[in-house]
Amino acid sequence: MPVLVFADHDNRSLKDNTQKTVTAALALSGEVDVLVAGKGVTAVAAEAAKIAGVRKVLTAESDALGHQIAEALAACVIPLMASYDAVLVPATSVGKNFAPRVAAALDVAPISEIIEVVDPSTFVRPIYAGNALETVASVDAKKVITVRPTAFKAAAEGGAATIEAAPAGVGAPKTRFVAEELVKSDRPELAAAKIVVSGGRAMGSAEEFQKVIEPLADKLGAAVGASRAAVDAGYAPNDYQVGQTGKVVAPQLYVAVGISGAIQHLAGMKDSKVIVAINKDADAPIFQVADYGLVADYKTAVPELMAALDTVKA
Amino acid sequence: MATASAWKVNHMKILVPVKRVLDYNVKARVKSDQSGVDLANVKMAMNPFCEIAVEEAVRLKEKGLAEDIVAVSVGPAPAQETIRTALAMGADRGLLIQTDADPEPLAVAKLLKAVVEAEQPSLVIMGKQAIDGDNNAVGQMLAALLDWPQATFASKVELSGDVVRVTREVDGGLQTLELDMPAVVTADLRLNEPRYASLPNIMKAKKKVIDVKSPDDFGGLAAPHLTVKRVTEPPKRTAGMKVETAADLVSKLKTEAGVI
Ligand SMILES: Cc1cc2nc3c(=O)[nH]c(=O)nc-3n(C[C@H](O)[C@H](O)[C@H](O)COP(=O)(O)OP(=O)(O)OC[C@H]3O[C@@H](n4cnc5c(N)ncnc54)[C@H](O)[C@@H]3O)c2cc1C
Ligand SMILES: Nc1ncnc2c1ncn2[C@@H]1O[C@H](COP(=O)(O)O)[C@@H](O)[C@H]1O
Numbered sequence: 235m236p237v238l239v240f241a242d243h244d245n246r247s248l249k250d251n252t253q254k255t256v257t258a259a260l261a262l263s264g265e266v267d268v269l270v271a272g273k274g275v276t277a278v279a280a281e282a283a284k285i286a287g288v289r290k291v292l293t294a295e296s297d298a299l300g301h302q303i304a305e306a307l308a309a310c311v312i313p314l315m316a317s318y319d320a321v322l323v324p325a326t327s328v329g330k331n332f333a334p335r336v337a338a339a340l341d342v343a344p345i346s347e348i349i350e351v352v353d354p355s356t357f358v359r360p361i362y363a364g365n366a367l368e369t370v371a372s373v374d375a376k377k378v379i380t381v382r383p384t385a386f387k388a389a390a391e392g393g394a395a396t397i398e399a400a401p402a403g404v405g406a407p408k409t410r411f412v413a414e415e416l417v418k419s420d421r422p423e424l425a426a427a428k429i430v431v432s433g434g435r436a437m438g439s440a441e442e443f444q445k446v447i448e449p450l451a452d453k454l455g456a457a458v459g460a461s462r463a464a465v466d467a468g469y470a471p472n473d474y475q476v477g478q479t480g481k482v483v484a485p486q487l488y489v490a491v492g493i494s495g496a497i498q499h500l501a502g503m504k505d506s507k508v509i510v511a512i513n514k515d516a517d518a519p520i521f522q523v524a525d526y527g528l529v530a531d532y533k534t535a536v537p538e539l540m541a542a543l544d545t546v547k548a
Numbered sequence: 549m550a551t552a553s554a555w556k557v558n559h560m561k562i563l564v565p566v567k568r569v570l571d572y573n574v575k576a577r578v579k580s581d582q583s584g585v586d587l588a589n590v591k592m593a594m595n596p597f598c599e600i601a602v603e604e605a606v607r608l609k610e611k612g613l614a615e616d617i618v619a620v621s622v623g624p625a626p627a628q629e630t631i632r633t634a635l636a637m638g639a640d641r642g643l644l645i646q647t648d649a650d651p652e653p654l655a656v657a658k659l660l661k662a663v664v665e666a667e668q669p670s671l672v673i674m675g676k677q678a679i680d681g682d683n684n685a686v687g688q689m690l691a692a693l694l695d696w697p698q699a700t701f702a703s704k705v706e707l708s709g710d711v712v713r714v715t716r717e718v719d720g721g722l723q724t725l726e727l728d729m730p731a732v733v734t735a736d737l738r739l740n741e742p743r744y745a746s747l748p749n750i751m752k753a754k755k756k757v758i759d760v761k762s763p764d765d766f767g768g769l770a771a772p773h774l775t776v777k778r779v780t781e782p783p784k785r786t787a788g789m790k791v792e793t794a795a796d797l798v799s800k801l802k803t804e805a806g807v808i
Contacts, residue, residue, distance in 0.1 A: 275701075303725070326729055327718040331700050334653070334688035343654045343773035346683045356777065361682050362576035365583050385576065408697035408731075412713065412724040425719070429807070433705075454808065466738060472703070472717045479677065479737060481719070481747040487807040497575060504785055508805045510797065516790075525788035525805065528797055538794035546802050 235319040236265040236353065238292075240311070240333075241282050242324045242383075245300055248281040251324035253388035258324045260287050261351035261388065267292060267318075269400065271310050272301025283395040290396050290408045295368060296402040301411040302328045308335035309403035315340060320354075320377040325482075326425075327336045329380050337378035344378045344393055345370060349385035363501035364476040383425065384484035384505060417471045420460075424474065430506070432476055435463035436492025436513075436532060443469040444513035446536050453543050459483065459503075461493045465511045477502035493531050495520025512536070560707075561616040562605040563669040564639060565660055568623050568630040569680040576680075582778040585680075585735040594630045596742075597675025599637075600735040603742040604705055605673050606638035614671075614708045616640050620663055622656050623646050628647035628758055631804035635753035636745030641779040646767060653681075655770040657689035662766035664694060669730065670713065676734040697727040723785050 237259045242251040252268065259266045267290040268282045275293055292314070298306035307328070312320060315509055320338065323329035325347045327444045337344035349367075350358035356371045357379065409495060424430065433447035443464065451458045459471035462477060475484055478501035488506035493499060495511070495518055503509070504523050511524035514531045521527040570576060576585045594602075608614040619634035620643040621627040631642035645659055666673065675682040690699035699714035703722070706713045707729075715721045717736045721758040745753070763769035791797045801808045 301723075304691075304700070308692065327701060328715075330684050331688065331698075334685035335692040335698070337685070337798040338654065338657060338689035338692035341654075343580060343652050344683070344685050344689070345611040345726045346681075346772070360782070361779070362570070362585055362680060363682065364782055365576040365577050367780050367782050370774045371777055371782070372774050375771050410726040412726050414720075414724070415722040416720040462737065471721065472738065473679075473719055473721050478679070478682070483771065486806075487801070498572070508801070508807050509785075509788075510801070521790075523785040526797055526800055527788065529789045529790060529796065530794075535794055539797065542795040543808070546798055548807070 235263045236267065236317060238265045238314060238318040238321045239266060239268045240321060240329060241270045241278065242326055242328070243270050243278045245274055248278050248286040250256045250388050251326060251383040252282065253285055254383040254386040255322050255324045255381045256389040257289060258283050258348065258351055260321060262354045263404065265289055265454040268395070269294065269311065269314065271299045271307055273297060274304070279342070279397050283334055284391050284393055285395070285396055286390045287304055288393045288395040291397045292324050292400040293397060294400045294402045296405055297407040300401060303411065304332040304335055305406035305409055306403060307332040308339065309405065310401070311336050312339045313403070314400060315376055319375070320379060323380045325380040325382050332365040333380050340376055340378065342374035342376055342378055343372060345372060346380050348379055349382050356411065359417065360501070363497050364504065365497065382482060384482050404435030406503045407418060417473055421451060423454070424457040424476070425481050425483060427483070428485050429454045429456035429489070430476070430483050430503070431456045431489045431491065432459035432461065432487045432493060433464055433470065433491050434461040435467065437464060437469050437489050440469045446532060447450040450489070450536055450540060452453070453540055461499050490520055490524070491536065493520055494518050495523065560614045561618065561667065561669040562608065563664060563667055563672045564598070564601050564605050564617060564634065565672070565686070566602065566619050566620050566621050566634050567595045567675070567732070568592050568621065568627040569595045569677045570620055572596055572679055578779055578781045580732050582780055584776065584779050585797050588723055591638065592626065594633050595678045597677055597679070597737070598761050599742040600737065601675050602634045602637050602639060602737050603740045604735060607637065607740065608707060618643060618667055618669070618758045620645070620660070622647065622651060622659055628760070630757050632753055633745065635756045636750045638749070639741060641756060644758055644760045644764055645766060646760055647763050649769060651769060652772055652774055653683045653685040653689055654773060656686050658770050659763060659766045660686070660690050661693045664690070671729060672732045672735055674732070676736055687732050691732040696731050698724050698732045699727055701731050701732040703736050703738045705733055705739065719770050774801040
């Protein structure tokens with residue numbers, strides 16, 4: 235059964251969500267191709283061709299694909315599905331946006347954010363903010379699946395797939411791209427980082443968030459995350475949000491500073507290997523999932539932590 | 549009626565699909581026979597993202613950019629309460645497509661498509677995700693079935709003439725798109741803060757009409773494509789230890805956990 239993997243990239247470089255999704259695809263089938271849809275994606279396609287286990291890389295290019303407009307991506311993928319039994323899409327904001335459109339056009343039920351492949355028709359996915367896991371079997375001949383990347387290991391390098399061009403499709407005649415405001419940062423990407431430091435409502439202001447959370451993250455070489463409360467209050471940008479409706483992360487180390495641990499937040503980080511919580515309320519629910527809890531005011535605890543990190547590193 | 553676009557601006561109808569779900573404050577409990585999540589005797593409420601969608605529609609009406617707001621739900625008889633909440637927030641009419649089945653996103657999207665064809669709204673505003681199934685699919689599927697443009701995960705919605713401009717929350721930050729209407733918009737958390745219905749508005753909502761129909765009135769309920777084999781509890785994380793000082797913490801992270 236040939237399976238298509240939709241590549242996650244920003245037109246310049248491939249994101250490792252792609253390699254993780256390839257791993258999920260290889261659990262379904264040995265015949266895995268990757269689609270790189272975008273604009274000016276030659277370098278991205280070359281990276282994708284190196285993923286071990288990939289047969290063929292398809293490239294499709296247009297302006298609308300470059301802006302990752304849902305109608306354009308769907309119009310590109312739908313005709314390709316004549317040759318594939320399943321398409322696996324990383325569950326990013328791009329993937330979640332267009333994959334259901336493909337499913338509707340094929341008259342199949344999309345399967346959202348799988349975390350396990352049981353067999354080629356049966357999958358496990360979290361529901362209710364991860365408080366339950368559902369095992370679902372699909373009767374559809376063609377499957378449209380989004381994959382939670384943190385649940386799969388990245389496929390290794392070492393492949394040498396062929397690269398060929400595919401039709402771009404009709405674009406998005408009823409949608410116009412207006413603008414994009416992307417947060418620039420030299421830190422590791424939140425979804426892929428080995429260490430994440432997140433701040434919550436306790437920070438009280440954007441200045442305090444920058445003064446407390448960001449230096450700690452820099453010291454640890456970590457990405458920065460935030461609770462919804464911190465984002466809503468404007469202490470941190472929206473793409474920092476970790477949780478049921480934000481990003482799902484599973485780093486080696488997750489440090490939650492001044493975050494209470496609401497179920498919606500836990501949904502995004504409880505699969506981290508080691509969780510550290512700093513909170514002045516000993517009864518905060520975050521301590522129920524934390525491996526190491528420090529009951530303290532962050533105002534004193536974080537500077538002490540920074541100093542202690544200097545000592546071990548020195 | 550002057551021009552087509554003037555008509556739309558003056559007489560715009562917005563359809564808002566709303567779902568009744570387990571209240572977001574209640575922790576879901578898995579049934580011991582693994583058949584699903586226990587919904588007996590627990591508090592149910594409108595899906596939070598649907599509340600945001602209703603609020604946005606009402607604000608557009610308050611700005612004079614919409615005339616008629618129809619709240620529609622596919623679900624069991626008590627989903628009337630969910631529709632009633634939307635009416636108390638300011639929606640004008642309600643439609644319940646009553647079914648005790650728990651329809652999949654594909655089936656819901658097909659019913660909503662038939663409702664759109666009957667009601668002819670210029671805009672459908674709905675939640676990005678229902679917090680029970682966490683599918684994040686119905687809006688995109690409805691747009692596809694109608695061949696309409698879509699803007700999901702909206703944090704800002706501006707109407708002018710036949711165009712809706714939407715700022716979307718995406719992984720890297722924000723993206724702004726312009727769509728030709730009719731269109732589907734799905735609401736993210738920061739689009740607005742939904743109002744609490746006031747007592748007079750709750751009283752007024754009691755007089756508003758809720759049509760109760762069956763799936764057969766809208767082309768029937770599509771057969772399921774998915775079977776739920778079982779629903780289980782996720783692996784439990786247990787609380788670890790409390791450390792006394794930051795220095796303790798760092799030495800544990802280094803020697804015991806080996807993560808720094
Ligand atoms: C539909 C829906 C989806 C949601 N999705 C998400 C999501 O994706 N992600 C998310 O995070 N939330 C989400 N939420 C919100 C969630 O329910 C919580 O409201 C939110 O996570 C709370 O953020 P917080 O922990 O920063 O704030 P609070 O709950 O207010 O906690 C602040 C914590 O800081 C501690 N504190 C205060 N001062 C100090 C100090 N000086 N030193 C140390 N500790 C201190 C307090 O003890 C408290 O525990 C969602 C909610 C809904 C309804
Ligand atoms: N049974 C339903 N009745 C009405 N609207 C629904 C129903 N199911 C989903 N929706 C709408 O679709 C949105 C996304 O839901 P989902 O794709 O199931 O996560 C919800 O926020 C609702 O606006």
